[in-house]
Amino acid sequence: MLTKEEVLKLAKLSRIALSEAEVEKFQKDLDTVLGYVDELKKVNTDGLEEVNQVTGLVNVQRDDKAVMADNHEEIFAQAPEIKDGYFKVKAIL
Amino acid sequence: MESEFLELTELRKKLDNKEVSSVELTKYFLSRIKELDKNYNSFVTVTEEEALKNAKEADDFINSPGENPFLCGIPYASKDLFCTRGIRTTASSKILDGYKPPYDATVTKKLKEQKSVLLGKTNLDEFAHGSSTETSAYGASKNPWDNTRIPGGSSGGSTAAVAAGLTPWATATETGGSIRQPASLCGLSGWKPTYGRVSRYGIIAMASSLDSPGAVANSVEDLAHLAEIMSGRDEKDSTTGDIAVPPYAKNLSADMKGLRIGVPKEYFIDGMEDGVKQRVTEAIKEYEKMGAEIQEVSLPYTKYGSLVYAIVCPSEVASNLMRYDGIRYGHVTSDGGNLLEVYEKSRAEGFGDEAKRRILTGTYVLSAGYYDAYYKKAQKVRSLIIKEFEDVFKKVDILACPSSPNVAIKLGHAKDNPLFGYIADQLNIPGSLAGLPALSVPCGFGLPSDGQTPSMHPHPADAGHPLPKGEGNNVGSMPSFGLPVGLQIIGPQWGEQVVFNAGFAYQQVTDWHKKHPALA
Numbered sequence: 153m154l155t156k157e158e159v160l161k162l163a164k165l166s167r168i169a170l171s172e173a174e175v176e177k178f179q180k181d182l183d184t185v186l187g188y189v190d191e192l193k194k195v196n197t198d199g200l201e202e203v204n205q206v207t208g209l210v211n212v213q214r215d216d217k218a219v220m221a222d223n224h225e226e227i228f229a230q231a232p233e234i235k236d237g238y239f240k241v242k243a244i245l
Numbered sequence: 246m247e248s249e250f251l252e253l254t255e256l257r258k259k260l261d262n263k264e265v266s267s268v269e270l271t272k273y274f275l276s277r278i279k280e281l282d283k284n285y286n287s288f289v290t291v292t293e294e295e296a297l298k299n300a301k302e303a304d305d306f307i308n309s310p311g312e313n314p315f316l317c318g319i320p321y322a323s324k325d326l327f328c329t330r331g332i333r334t335t336a337s338s339k340i341l342d343g344y345k346p347p348y349d350a351t352v353t354k355k356l357k358e359q360k361s362v363l364l365g366k367t368n369l370d371e372f373a374h375g376s377s378t379e380t381s382a383y384g385a386s387k388n389p390w391d392n393t394r395i396p397g398g399s400s401g402g403s404t405a406a407v408a409a410g411l412t413p414w415a416t417a418t419e420t421g422g423s424i425r426q427p428a429s430l431c432g433l434s435g436w437k438p439t440y441g442r443v444s445r446y447g448i449i450a451m452a453s454s455l456d457s458p459g460a461v462a463n464s465v466e467d468l469a470h471l472a473e474i475m476s477g478r479d480e481k482d483s484t485t486g487d488i489a490v491p492p493y494a495k496n497l498s499a500d501m502k503g504l505r506i507g508v509p510k511e512y513f514i515d516g517m518e519d520g521v522k523q524r525v526t527e528a529i530k531e532y533e534k535m536g537a538e539i540q541e542v543s544l545p546y547t548k549y550g551s552l553v554y555a556i557v558c559p560s561e562v563a564s565n566l567m568r569y570d571g572i573r574y575g576h577v578t579s580d581g582g583n584l585l586e587v588y589e590k591s592r593a594e595g596f597g598d599e600a601k602r603r604i605l606t607g608t609y610v611l612s613a614g615y616y617d618a619y620y621k622k623a624q625k626v627r628s629l630i631i632k633e634f635e636d637v638f639k640k641v642d643i644l645a646c647p648s649s650p651n652v653a654i655k656l657g658h659a660k661d662n663p664l665f666g667y668i669a670d671q672l673n674i675p676g677s678l679a680g681l682p683a684l685s686v687p688c689g690f691g692l693p694s695d696g697q698t699p700s701m702h703p704h705p706a707d708a709g710h711p712l713p714k715g716e717g718n719n720v721g722s723m724p725s726f727g728l729p730v731g732l733q734i735i736g737p738q739w740g741e742q743v744v745f746n747a748g749f750a751y752q753q754v755t756d757w758h759k760k761h762p763a764l765a
Binding site for chain 1: 605606612
């Protein structure tokens with residue numbers, strides 16, 4: 153089973169604050185999930201490439217063309233805080 | 246007017262012949278939602294005002310000269326994962342509770358161009374993580390055949406709404422079973438497209454290498470029409486294939502003579518309900534009667550599908566859900582602090598258990614030291630699953646098997662089982678990993694065993710998560726003949742036409758798709 157410290161490290165990497173009770177719960181849950189997938193180790197995959205996509209498309213591109221957007225106001229209307237036409241964040245320095 | 250279960254082709258005729266107006270139809274479905282949805286909780290948001298306005302516009306269009314687009318004036322509901330400009334879109338998560346997208350998904354745009362009428366947004370498992378709708382932040386949806394049972398998921402709000410006659414059809418999405426399984430449990434026809442057939446642009450992302458937007462409706466013919474409209478290359482989704490969209494509906498053929506149907510023996514797992522096995526076996530016999538050639542085939546890697554998915558899906562989820570930071574949109578904590586604390590608290594408050602579990606799992610299997618053992622290993626096994634399907638489609642044209650090992654289970658069994666989604670969808674996931682098109686079509690009814698969904702992988706850890714005690718013989722309001730069973734039809738990539746033909750042929754000789762629940 154993952155230690156509490158390991159779960160807390162994952163939470164840190166995931167940017168999610170966890171309560172004490174959640175840490176214990178996810179220790180168990182992750183153990184269940186990782187136990188479930190353990191059987192994959194039995195499959196011989198020597199010499200196989202991993203799959204990155206399934207339909208075989210190659211180099212899909214579009215014209216590099218600027219398009220005017222008409223929804224600036226709607227975009228900023230969704231932001232919790234804006235200032236002078238910018239998204240506002242906490243001071244980082 | 247008794248039009249709640251009319252097929253789209255019939256509604257089109259009625260609208261074209263002016264037997265009914267779009268406003269009348271829209272009011273009819275809105276009133277059904279108002280009256281009945283308290284029993285099913287299938288809608289998160291109902292868009293009455295916009296619907297009536299759009300219906301009026303559709304009527305004006307119908308009343309002017311010229312041909313009407315197939316969906317013109319026909320109401321529909323959209324899974325609350327499809328962005329609808331200016332209309333609340335939640336993914337059934339608190340983190341997007343008040344979110345009004347500043348743009349339309351490509352599918353939404355195509356349906357608007359048809360002058361469809363959006364009735365509202367349907368419930369789902371939070372961010373589509375689950376197979377019962379029980380992980381929704383807005384409460385579980387209920388199965389109209391027995392509202393003490395799950396409708397399946399994640400598109401369970403969409404299937405509950407169509408099955409209860411609250412909308413003629415609904416959009417849905419699949420990542421690993423989220424259309425086929427709830428369509429099966431609610432007795433509907435559901436289409437899971439080839440990966441890349443329908444644009445993912447504007448659909449809130451779950452696992453980007455798997456996400457496939459599709460639909461649920463009352464017949465396969467309806468689905469063929471919808472597929473024509475929803476499919477196609479999209480500049481805004483570079484994974485859409487530049488492959489022509491055939492007139493699927495016009496091309497429909499019920500001629501099954503000589504069609505080679507493979508029945509994969511691994512899809513009839515131990516513990517599968519007898520009713521499911523019997524109904525699917527009977528359905529396959531119908532094909533034999535129609536002149537199809539049935540042969541048993543073997544797909545030995547099937548049992549690894551859900552295991553691969555349990556690694557690949559959380560990995561992509563962890564990456565995709567990183568964007569919810571409380572800065573540009575979505576929930577922000579009121580319990581401030583520095584920037585890092587704002588991220589951590591906003592996400593802690595906004596995400597539910599299952600989303601957190603998948604994010605943490607994905608972060609773990611992608612982290613340094615574990616990446617090769619989990620993620621890379623899973624993607625290698627995935628290549629074996631793909632190869633196995635490629636080989637089998639050299640021998641057969643389609644595969645026929647059950648959509649789900651069981652009929653709808655009781656509410657409450659799924660909620661605290663971290664493996665529920667992976668196990669519930671074990672017969673759908675392998676095809677998803679290979680990007681294949683598939684249907685679920687209703688093929689009769691079976692009695693529930695009311696146990697846990699049987700698994701190919703009984704794992705000792707399951708014991709650590711006891712399920713609520715079964716309710717014994719208490720079968721709620723379930724009909725005496727049981728609950729819907731779904732036949733799954735899987736085709737090769739881009740093979741929508743042969744899949745639709747097979748589903749259509751079956752619905753020409755059976756009427757299971759015309760059975761509807763007796764509503765309270």
